[in-house]
Amino acid sequence: MKHLILLLLVFLNLAAYGQTASTDTQLVEAPELSADEQKLLLMDMTLQMETADAINQMYNFKFAKAEQQFRWIKQKYPTHPLPYFLMGLSQWWKIMPNVENERYDERFTQYMDSTIYLAERMLSADESNAEAKFFLSGAWAFKSRLHSERKSWRKAASSGKKSLEYLDMKGEKKALGSEFLFGDALYNYYAEWVPENYPLLKPVLMFMPSGDKSLGMQQLKEVANNAFYTRTEAQYFLMRILALDENKPYEALRLSEYLHRTYPDNPYFHRYYARMLYTTGQYTKLEETSKSILDKIDNQMPGYESISGRYAAFYLGQMYDVLNKHNDARKYFVRVIEFAKSTNDLDSGYLLYSLLALGDMAKEDGDERQAKRYYKEVKKYGSRSHSAHSKARERLKEM
Numbered sequence: 183m184k185h186l187i188l189l190l191l192v193f194l195n196l197a198a199y200g201q202t203a204s205t206d207t208q209l210v211e212a213p214e215l216s217a218d219e220q221k222l223l224l225m226d227m228t229l230q231m232e233t234a235d236a237i238n239q240m241y242n243f244k245f246a247k248a249e250q251q252f253r254w255i256k257q258k259y260p261t262h263p264l265p266y267f268l269m270g271l272s273q274w275w276k277i278m279p280n281v282e283n284e285r286y287d288e289r290f291t292q293y294m295d296s297t298i299y300l301a302e303r304m305l306s307a308d309e310s311n312a313e314a315k316f317f318l319s320g321a322w323a324f325k326s327r328l329h330s331e332r333k334s335w336r337k338a339a340s341s342g343k344k345s346l347e348y349l350d351m352k353g354e355k356k357a358l359g360s361e362f363l364f365g366d367a368l369y370n371y372y373a374e375w376v377p378e379n380y381p382l383l384k385p386v387l388m389f390m391p392s393g394d395k396s397l398g399m400q401q402l403k404e405v406a407n408n409a410f411y412t413r414t415e416a417q418y419f420l421m422r423i424l425a426l427d428e429n430k431p432y433e434a435l436r437l438s439e440y441l442h443r444t445y446p447d448n449p450y451f452h453r454y455y456a457r458m459l460y461t462t463g464q465y466t467k468l469e470e471t472s473k474s475i476l477d478k479i480d481n482q483m484p485g486y487e488s489i490s491g492r493y494a495a496f497y498l499g500q501m502y503d504v505l506n507k508h509n510d511a512r513k514y515f516v517r518v519i520e521f522a523k524s525t526n527d528l529d530s531g532y533l534l535y536s537l538l539a540l541g542d543m544a545k546e547d548g549d550e551r552q553a554k555r556y557y558k559e560v561k562k563y564g565s566r567s568h569s570a571h572s573k574a575r576e577r578l579k580e581m
Contacts, residue, residue: 188273191336193442200385212341215216221403222312222313223262223313224264224313224316224359224361224362224410225361226414229255230410232251233251233252233255233268233399234410235251236248236250236251236252236268236446237268237411237414238269238444239251240271240272240275241275241444241445241448242244242445242446242447242448243445243447243448243449243483243484243485244447245272245275245276245484246412248272249269249272252265252268252269252272253265253269254267256269261300261303262296262300263296263297263300263301263304263314263317263321264317265294265319266293266294266297266300266308267293267294267297267320267321268411269293270290270293270294270296270297270321270322270324272288272291273289273290273293274286274324274328275448275450276485277290277328277331278450278485278524279449279450279485279486279487279489279490280329280487280488280489281344281430282525284332287328287332290324290328291325291328294321294324294325295321297317297320297321298317298321298322299316300317300361301313301314301315301317301318301321302314302318304398304577305318312362314458315348315349316348316361316362316365318344318345319345319346319347319348319349319365320345320364320365322342322344322345322348323341323342323345324363325337325341326338326339326341326342326345329341345365346369349365349366349369358414359408359409359410360379360404360405360407360409361410361411363401363404363405363409363411364402364405364409364412364415364416366398366401367398367401367402367404367405367416368398368402368419369393369398370393370394370395370397370398371393371395371398371399371402371423372393372400373387373391373392373393373394373398374392374394374395374399375393375395375427376393376397399420399423399428402416402419402420403420404422406420406549414441414445417440417441418441420437421434421437421438421441421454422434425436425438425457425458425461430456430555431461431462432462434458435455435458435459435461435462435464438451438454438455438457438458439455439458441454441455442454442455442471447478447483447484447485448485449475449478449483449486449487449490450476450485450490452471452474452478452486452490453475453489453490453493453494454492455471456471456472456475456493456497457493457497459471459497460497460500460501465501465504465505467500468497468501469498469501471494472493472494472497472498473498474495475490475493475494476494476495476498476517479491479494487520488521488524488525488526489521489525490520491517491520491549492518492522492525492527492530492532492533493519493532495514495515495518496514496515496518496532496535496536498510498514498520499511499512499513499514499515499517499536499539500539502514503515503539505545506546508543508546511539511543512540512543512569515536515537515539515540516536516540518532518533518536519533519536519537522536527561528563529564529565529568531568531570533563533568534560534563534564534568534571536554537556537557537559537560537563537570537572538557538560538570538574538577540556541553541554541555541556541557541560541574542577542579544556545577545581550581554578554579554581555580557574557577557578558574558578560573560574561574561575561578
């Protein structure tokens with residue numbers, strides 16, 4: 183629901199203000215740029231080779247190593263937005279495993295604001311600067327995503343609007359490389375996807391350029407295959423679109439496996455791979471993958487925490503329940519409850535269905551008192567409209 187509200191606010195803002203850059207966007211006075219600032223750093227192959235390892239380290243949650251290299255780029259190009267954007271992206275991936283964690287918000291915002299300031303400086307000197315628009319669109323988009331996670335809807339809408347203003351959909355970008363197609367790809371896909379799934383937004387979308395899901399997917403795949411700085415971000419979105427919007431779980435599985443194998447210590451990719459194994463019923467790999475997640479949590483690996491643990495333990499509990507290995511299933515369902523309560527996610531489906539499964543197993547073992555306790559907990563934590571709540575009521579009536 184929050185994403186629907188965010189989209190509505192963004193589109194209403196765009197409809198009200200139009201698609202040209204808003205007059206309240208304050209650009210710095212047009213400066214004389216240095217030779218380094220005038221270079222297209224995104225297309226600099228030497229710099230790409232120098233930063234490849236740092237970017238891989240970042241996505242593999244080795245942030246100290248990555249940020250050391252990003253600071254070197256900052257020393258070399260102190261007035262270019264690229265190193266600030268990379269440092270901001272590093273903070274974003276610290277947030278990703280648990281978006282409720284606000285510990286990194288301030289530093290993330292500072293780096294993205296610096297990116298915006300320096301990119302505006304470039305744009306004020308050259309209004310056609312595609313690289314400046316790339317950084318402006320990207321930085322505002324990331325700020326919008328964080329505001330939406332914090333339920334700051336007006337800020338999210340305002341930032342999203344500014345991101346879209348710098349997409350320059352009509353610009354010729356092929357000569358500039360796949361990097362510059364990332365924003366276009368997402369816009370083209372979702373500008374058609376949104377009215378298909380939320381018809382009430384169709385009147386608002388009349389004010390927007392039309393989208394093209396097929397073109398958007400084609401562009402996203404091109405970025406995922408050929409870009410450098412935005413490749414992994416494109417792969418992340420492509421994986422989610424295939425899994426959640428296009429109903430292509432096996433394609434999503436292949437991409438999630440690639441991302442996990444490439445970045446084995448990235449907890450988000452790790453748990454998404456487990457999710458796709460669960461979705462496609464590949465229990466042998468699921469068992470190994472989910473236990474690996476729990477081992478990394480127990481060993482306090484960076485980014486591995488209760489949300490990933492809740493996923494992994496639930497998958498194992500479900501798998502062992504299906505295999506009639508109830509002692510093993512019980513152990514992991516109890517861990518789901520522990521993980522969910524540690525993050526106060528008391529109404530999550532993982533918690534409710536774990537309690538329901540524990541109740542069913544207790545009932546099957548003839549322990550009606552324990553079964554009733556679990557069913558009552560489902561009713562306590564779940565909303566009346568939740569399917570687990572309904573099933574728990576039915577079970578209690580039968581006892």
